[in-house]
Amino acid sequence: xxxxxxxxxxxxxxxxxxxxxxxxxxxxxxxxxxxxxxxxxxxxxxxxxxxxxxxxxxxxxxxxxxxxxxxxxxxxxxxxxxxxxxxxxxxxxxxxxxxxxxxxxxxxxxxxxxxxxxxxxxxxxxxxxxxxxxxxxxxxxxxxxxxxxxxxxxxxxxxxxxxxxxxxxxxxxxxxxxxxxxxxxxxxxxxxxxxxxxxxxxxxxxxxxxxxxxxxxxxxxxxxxxxxxxxxxxxxxxxxxxxxxxxxxxxxxxxxxxxxxxxxxxxxxxxxxxxxxxxxxxxxxxxxxxxxxxxxxxxxxxxxxxxxxxxxxxxxxxxx
Numbered sequence: 312x313x314x315x316x317x318x319x320x321x322x323x324x325x326x327x328x329x330x331x332x333x334x335x336x337x338x339x340x341x342x343x344x345x346x347x348x349x350x351x352x353x354x355x356x357x358x359x360x361x362x363x364x365x366x367x368x369x370x371x372x373x374x375x376x377x378x379x380x381x382x383x384x385x386x387x388x389x390x391x392x393x394x395x396x397x398x399x400x401x402x403x404x405x406x407x408x409x410x411x412x413x414x415x416x417x418x419x420x421x422x423x424x425x426x427x428x429x430x431x432x433x434x435x436x437x438x439x440x441x442x443x444x445x446x447x448x449x450x451x452x453x454x455x456x457x458x459x460x461x462x463x464x465x466x467x468x469x470x471x472x473x474x475x476x477x478x479x480x481x482x483x484x485x486x487x488x489x490x491x492x493x494x495x496x497x498x499x500x501x502x503x504x505x506x507x508x509x510x511x512x513x514x515x516x517x518x519x520x521x522x523x524x525x526x527x528x529x530x531x532x533x534x535x536x537x538x539x540x541x542x543x544x545x546x547x548x549x550x551x552x553x554x555x556x557x558x559x560x561x562x563x564x565x566x567x568x569x570x571x572x573x574x575x576x577x578x579x580x581x582x583x584x585x586x587x588x589x590x591x592x593x594x595x596x597x598x599x600x601x602x603x604x605x606x607x608x609x610x611x612x613x614x615x616x617x618x619x620x621x622x623x624x625x626x627x628x629x630x631x
Contacts, residue, residue: 314395314396315344315345315346315371315395315396316344316345316396316397316398316417317342317344317345317346317396317397317398317399317400317413317417317481318345318346318348318391318393318394318395318396318398318399318400318484319337319345319346319347319348319399319400319401319402320348320350320387320389320390320391320393320394320399320400320401320402321333321334321337321347321348321349321350321390321401321402321403321404322349322350322352322383322386322387322389322390322401322404323349323350323351323352323354323358323362323386323404324351324352324353324354324358324380324383324386325354325355325356325358326354326356326358326404326405327354327356327357327358327361328405328439328528329404329405329439329524329526330358330361330362330404330405331361332407332441333402333403333404333405333406333407334347334349334361334365336407336408336409337402337408338365338369338371339410340408340410340411340412340413340414341410341411341413341414342413342414342417343371345371345396345413346371346372346373346394346395346396347369347371347372347373347402348373348375348390348393348394349362349365349366349372349373349374349375349390350375350376350377350386350389350390350393351374351375351376351377352377352380352381352382352383352386353376353377353378353379353380354376358404359376362374362376373393375393377389380546381546381547382495382545382546382547383493383530383545384493384494384495384499384545385495385545385547387401387492387493388492388493391487391492394484396484397483397484397485398416398417398420398481398482398483398484399481399482399484399487400413400416400479400480400481400482401478401479402479403479403523403524405524405526405528405529406479406521406522406523406524407437407441407521407522407524408520408521408522409519409520409521409522410520411518411520412432412520412521413481415432415516415518415520416430416431416432416480416481416516417481419514419516420481420483423512423514425483425511426511426512427483427511427512427513427514428482428483428486428487428507428510428511428512428513429477429480429481429482429483429486429507429511429513429514430480430481430513430514430515430516431454431476431477431479431480431481431513431514431515431516431521432480432515432516432518432519432520432521433451433453433515433516433517433518433519433520433521434451434474434476434479434519434520434521434522434523435450435451435519435521435522435523436449436450436451436474436522436523436524436525437522437523437524437525438524438525438526439524439526439527441522441524443522444525449525451473451474451476451523452471452472452473452474452476453471453515454467454468454471454472454475454477454504454513454515455467455513455514455515456468456508456512456513457512457514458512460585460588461508461509461579461581461585461588461589462585462588462589462591462592464508464509464511464512464513465505465508465509465576465589465592465593466592466596467508468504468505468508468513469501469505469572469592469593469596469597469600470596472501472504474523475500475501475504476521476523477504477513477515478500478503478504479521479523480513482507486507486510486511487507489506489510489579490503490506490507490510491503491506491575491578494571495545496567496568496571497567497568498565498568499571501568502568502571502572502575505572505575505576505593506575506579509575509576509579509581509589510579565601568597569593569594569597572593572594572597573590573593573594576589576590576593
């Protein structure tokens with residue numbers, strides 16, 4: 312049986328709006344030695360019809376439909392568990408892979424030492440109409456890290472991570488199997504990339520070959536509370552924070568993220584000295600970023616309250 316070099320996993324749930332163009336952008340790649348595994352998470356829209364139509368036309372596609380919704384995390388991991396290739400890539404139902412994406416990533420992996428565990432090109436953010444979003448703070452970060460020591464690579468990733476578009480790059484499957492994959496909590500992609508940085512180098516191709524789509528239907532827009540997001544991400548778990556059903560995705564998930572960073576550092580193959588350095592690096596960067604975020608939020612709220620008070624005062628003066 313022929314085994315393709317690259318396995319592409321596309322988990323999807325009710326993704327009919329952008330699914331066709333996303334699959335097309337993969338099938339039209341000039342590197343053709345791949346299999347595309349689509350796992351439909353019991354969708355209720357036209358997703359099954361779209362997937363079946365594509366699978367009937369292209370033998371490289373394996374289309375599977377879950378009997379029930381196993382959550383986004385479970386579906387992401389399922390497509391990897393079915394993968395056979397030396398390399399693996401996750402694909403989202405609403406993103407676009409530009410021409411040359413796969414070929415360039417595989418070329419870098421083929422010529423790079425085995426210490427390189429992930430390769431991803433530069434990315435740009437597009438809206439629901441496919442138009443590039445040009446806005447301050449909306450430029451995907453670079454997670455390129457080629458330093459020799461794990462704690463140095465961890466520092467590079469955690470200082471820069473924001474959109475985490477590198478998670479949609481091409482991995483060495485052997486390295487990815489050593490990680491926790493996509494875990495069952497918010498921002499688990501950050502933890503995955505931390506573990507990859509511990510295992511080896513992350514290379515960025517200096518060309519824009521990937522478009523990450525931001526639209527009203529993405530998970531962070533649709534699921535506004537911790538309970539809602541948890542239900543979408545992993546319906547088998549009881550949502551934490553149920554005493555605060557309207558709580559925004561803020562403090563609790565961020566605090567858990569620090570705990571998960573620590574768990575990952577504790578489980579990875581590291582020398583005692585390097586483990587301590589990774590712990591210190593993860594903790595210090597987390598506290599630094601969270602302190603800055605809280606200061607910015609506090610100042611923003613204070614400015615909003617002052618503006619509201621001034622407007623109210625002005626209105627009262629006019630009435631008088």
